[in-house]
Amino acid sequence: MHAALPSIPGFEVAASSRPRSRGGGDYHAVFTSPGRRRMTVAVGDVAGHDATAARLVEIAGGLLKSRAAMPGRLGELMTSINRGLTRHLRCGRYMTLFLAVMMAEDRSIHWVSAGHAPVLAYDPMADMFAEVPGHDIPLGVDPEWTYRELDHTGWAAGALLVIGTDGIWEARNPLGEMYGRERLIERVHAARTRNAAAIVAAVDADLAGFRRDRPPDDDATLLVVKAV
Numbered sequence: 001m002h003a004a005l006p007s008i009p010g011f012e013v014a015a016s017s018r019p020r021s022r023g024g025g026d027y028h029a030v031f032t033s034p035g036r037r038r039m040t041v042a043v044g045d046v047a048g049h050d051a052t053a054a055r056l057v058e059i060a061g062g063l064l065k066s067r068a069a070m071p072g073r074l075g076e077l078m079t080s081i082n083r084g085l086t087r088h089l090r091c092g093r094y095m096t097l098f099l100a101v102m103m104a105e106d107r108s109i110h111w112v113s114a115g116h117a118p119v120l121a122y123d124p125m126a127d128m129f130a131e132v133p134g135h136d137i138p139l140g141v142d143p144e145w146t147y148r149e150l151d152h153t154g155w156a157a158g159a160l161l162v163i164g165t166d167g168i169w170e171a172r173n174p175l176g177e178m179y180g181r182e183r184l185i186e187r188v189h190a191a192r193t194r195n196a197a198a199i200v201a202a203v204d205a206d207l208a209g210f211r212r213d214r215p216p217d218d219d220a221t222l223l224v225v226k227a228v
Contacts, residue, residue, distance in 0.1 A: 006032040008039040008104045010155075014197035015223040016204050018167075018216065025053035026165050026219040027061055027097075031068055037104045040068055043163040043223050044097035044116065052093070059088050060095055060139070074099060078112045078147035082139045089140035096138045098163050100225075107227060108153040109161065114139045116163075118181065122192060124158035129185050132161070155227040160199070162188055163225075167218035171207060174214045179207060188224075196226040
């Protein structure tokens, strides 16, 4: 499922999300500030694929939307979301969440990762991918955990941020073979000169061709941010 997403000067963003069932556990969202100088992106994954998972996604989205406009750093925001969500998590449930803010003024990115990995960054100057660091734990594990913000300034034109859920690289074909992270990287690299929406579409098409007629085993969400 594709939907038009807001953006800010200097960045493009596109996403797709395909739930395994009606009780999907994936989450993604994009918010922009008044004046379009700041863009917040989020991708998360709740353990499970039932009605409870879907309800937790709804709660997490509400917490993020209500707190995103509040003053404070991203680490404080994620810490607040964790405390709010923990009240609703039971029976070992948890949620991974990658939360990032892009700033138009200095083409910077600030992020917090609540156990969501891997998140990939493409550097067009070096023509290489690297995993975006983030060592905090998933939401719902420890209500007292303090999350930490990381940042990087000065994105070059053509740089990419690729955030997915494990339903992409763990997807299997009829032979039981896994799609894998390397194939995801190869497909993104092949489409790297195109816009964010075309990169997402290229991965979607390749994943569908790989799976063929095998039903999905998990929800699959991909969000791509491109510096332009």
